[in-house]
Amino acid sequence: MTTDTETDVFEEHRPVLLGVAYRMLGRVADAEDVVQEAWLRWSGGDRSDVRDPRGYLVRVTTRLAIDRLRQIKSRGETYVGPWLPEPYVTDFGDRAPDTAEQAVLADSVSLAVLVVMESLSPLERAVFVLREAFGYPYADIAAMLDRGEAAVRQLAGRARRHVEERRPRYEVDPAQRRDLTERFLAAAGGGDLEALLELLAPDVRLVGDSGGKTRGPLRELEGADKVGRFIKGVAGKGVPDFSVRFIEVNGGPALLVLSGGKPDAVFQVDVADGRIRTVYIIRNPDKLQALAALPPEAPAAPPPAP
Structure with a gap:
């Protein structure tokens, strides 16, 4: 007993x-x-x-x-x-x-x-x-x-x-990472490719995890132009009644995309020298279930105006 x-x-x-x-x-x-x-x-x-x-x-x-x-x-x-x-x-x-x-x-x-x-x-x-x-x-x-x-x-x-x-060989400045995450959200939400390209390092990588259960890239994307155009193309599209809120995951700022109030995707970026070096997108619904239990007192923010 x-x-x-x-x-x-x-x-x-x-x-x-x-x-x-x-x-x-x-x-x-x-x-x-x-x-x-x-x-x-x-x-x-x-x-x-x-x-x-x-x-x-x-x-x-x-x-x-x-x-x-x-x-x-x-x-x-x-x-x-x-x-x-x-x-x-x-x-x-x-x-x-x-x-x-x-x-x-x-x-x-x-x-x-x-x-x-x-x-x-x-x-x-x-x-x-x-x-x-x-x-x-x-x-x-x-x-x-x-x-x-x-x-x-x-x-x-x-x-x-x-x-x-x-592992990445650069120091992470938390304030700079937060700032670039916010600017990334504004550029992506506004469909501003030029602003996105200014944020991305020339050799930026995009790693998307959908698990084959929802839409997402099935291999890594490399290069600012390819990654920027992909983000511009998918931002807000195919996600009904979507909103975005900031959360902290794995020790860093991240963007939680909500569809009808339910988790749809998590975006997080790694940065160095004032540029985004890696974009992570997690869309596998099995990996987002725990985020549905986030405290309701932290309300979702509306998407940025185009």
């Missing part, structure tokens, strides 16, 4: 567990399933020898996430079009998270890094998340994964090199 105290202990660590599971899996629903399974093991297991509840729960969650990741690892072979992580809201407006949750959210990884992590093996990804995102010592990670410390150090080094070689 689970006591209120044991329930409170689990709830205290839930944000950390969700942070681990989301980084491992890149999908909120999968992460929540893993955390729920961790709860079942916590509530139904023998906890008499547990001296460090957080460490125990992180270990259970990590192992469950590794198992889940191995089961779905083939998604890259069967997924239709480019794959992007499910957007994870990292700003809850007036519903302020507690201290533990704030720490997890502040440490959230970007869409770009999560995409790179997708090519790591499940063990490499687990070691990278525990070491780089949560700062666990190698000895603790080795105990969590039932591996030798030397092997864990090798996995960590290999994963770190892989991510560093492929």
Whole structure:
């Protein structure tokens, strides 16, 4: 039987567990399933020898996430079009998270890094998340994964090199990113191709994730002219009764497009040197379901006038 105290202990660590599971899996629903399974093991297991509840729960969650990741690892072979992580809201407006949750959210990884992590093996990804995102010592990670410390150090080094070689190599200025996101919205909503081209880097990339379940590019687009014309062509078209609001996902500003009040797409941009370097568009409806639960007190903004 689970006591209120044991329930409170689990709830205290839930944000950390969700942070681990989301980084491992890149999908909120999968992460929540893993955390729920961790709860079942916590509530139904023998906890008499547990001296460090957080460490125990992180270990259970990590192992469950590794198992889940191995089961779905083939998604890259069967997924239709480019794959992007499910957007994870990292700003809850007036519903302020507690201290533990704030720490997890502040440490959230970007869409770009999560995409790179997708090519790591499940063990490499687990070691990278525990070491780089949560700062666990190698000895603790080795105990969590039932591996030798030397092997864990090798996995960590290999994963770190892989991510560093492929992640964006520019510093992100949050204020500039917000400003460019706002200007991107105005230019796209107004169908102003010239203004769009001024915002886009010459080698800009557009990565769209529709999962083959709705309209969207089935391969990456490259080059300012091609990306600008695509955005101009699709902005607001085919989306009835649409509106746009700013949200924060994966640690950065994003645009949530609503159709009839329901999530239709998420746009996010990466920037450097005053230009947009990458445009991410997530339209797979399966990845937008969690956004339907955003607090209603943050109203959607009307689309910009043409």
